[in-house]
Amino acid sequence: MQIYLNSFGTYLHVKDAMFEIRVPNERGGTTSHHLAAKKVTAIILTVAGALSSDAVRLALAHNVDLILADHSGQPLGRFWHAKLGSTTKIRKQQLAASIGPLGLGYTGSWLTAKIAAQADFLKDLKKHRKHAHELLDERRSRLLELAASIETCVRTATRTDEIADTLRGLEGTAGRLYWQTLSALTPEPYQFAGRSFRPAADPFNAFINYGYGILYARVEKALMTAGLDPYVGFMHRDDYNQKSMVFDFIEPYRPWVDRVVFRLFSGKQVNTTHYGDLAGGVTLEKPGKELLISALGEYLDGDKVRHHQRVRSRANGMLADAHRFAQELLGKDLQDLEIVEL
Template sequence: MQLILDTPGTKLSRTNALFEVKHQEMQQTFSPEKIDSILLSKGIMVSTDAVLLALENGIEMVFISNDGSPKGRIWNNKFGSIAAIRRNQVLFSQSPDGMDWARERLLEKINSQYNFLLQIRHSLPNLPEQKIDRALHAIQRIVKKTGEKLDTSLALHTQAATLRGWEGTASRNYFAALSLALPEVYQFSERSRRPAKDLFNALLNYLYGILYSQVEGALIKAGIDPAIGVWHADEYNKPVLAYDFIEPYRVWADTVAFRLCQQYALQTADTIPEKNGVWLAPSGKKTAVTHFNAYMEEIIPSRNLRRTRLVHIQLEAQELAQRLLQYKPPRKLL
């Protein structure tokens, strides 16, 4: 599980072989065996004994911003595997094989968006069906395009731009339809980030941030460098491979956010006004984290295995590491 501490004034320390969390009159202990990572936001006090306990047990400590995105992490000074993985990763990221892998990740994402919308379309009454159906048809056209191999005669940057164009078109249709399916108080005109312009986007940004930290951590543990991406544009000091790798999992955050809004679980009081937008307040973060952690710990079937969603992320990172380790690049890349 992820231990997420985001209430200012909370203290994380060590008691014997356990983590101890204190805030005012509240006090809890956690066994390191049950924790995969610890997320810390602004205003949390951490003892060096707690840091060492995390390092001894292979638990990463991640510092997160107001929107849940990772800003830094404390991890031991070893990658999860041998350097050959990362040497091959550079070659893979500059090859048609890498771009085809990215296309497959994107295809999984867009398929999951289509299936989630279709599930909503058939399960909720009184929806503007014609508008949602138009969005579904538009996404289905993108699925068909993404399912075909890219033209390898084109430069890799041109192939990457093609993927980004398809992804953008699918996402615009997806979020427009998703908004229509929400209760009116949560509906939004467009996706917005840093800060969000509405409660739903603030919630979704926060959940994406937590998911980013899980994906980035899984890549590092598998011995993969999260900064060497394939089709997302390079950004200085950004884990762009995490942006590639996260795509099929985004719908998990979408699902939790949608369910919470269907249940009217968050209100305006669960946000903090910001210039030109809003952030989730501690009360909203607590609700989001509780439900997202429970969702990620559910056991689901995938690739002929039944594991929690969080474990599936870790297993797929390990699969990618093995693919990179065994990768034989085309001769022209050598």
């Protein structure tokens, strides 16, 4: 269970060895919610609120991810346990991989996995859109060609930095084709002119940006739980305070957010109460955030899918992938790998 606290005046503390969340109500009082720590995997505070040191201690004792996020859902900071275990050795291997062929191999696989997932999404969209079959087939074919080009580039190099600009160019071309296609299939009032970031230029991108913010937090937790360093990436630049590995590792999972957001718009679940104007762009209002949090949470945690010979939620599958990545860096036999699902 993941808890998002996005109401002003929320207070998180401990009562009777449980989390108690006090939320202001319309009558001027507060409504209390009690949660057993063992049932909670993460608590995300997205706006002005308060928490007690006892709540932090209880979260640490039960490995509950406690995240402070900005209004867009992007993590600002988190509390996590001070005992690193095998983390030091994993991070040394991660750093070594970042400057050699191993890091290049992972970079290529993550990028091609994302483009393949985008192509699969376009294929799925054909089921109820006969008028768009030709467009979807053509765009899917071009995406797969670009993925194949990335694989070819990776085979001809030994380090990511040798071909980083080429990889970004191929990825960027795939992205433009992909978003143009999704825009063309989005209901007309919400069609958009490509990706836009902070601020979003339109409601669709505002939903996408917020969804990615939620996913960033999930990916960062998965990496840290597996003992990996979110700041040591293989492709994205290691700029000051940039979580390069989060940006690398998230790539294959971005289409999850795309599917959920597209479904909300194509299903006409989005209306003008869900977003509002921001200086130079568009932002999500509280109802829009709640709509997306609920839909994305169900997609990540509620649905079960086949993953490495097991049936898991998508969120636990991503966590398993992070553990596999860490164990591969250590050169361990994955047949003996025990995955801890949180």
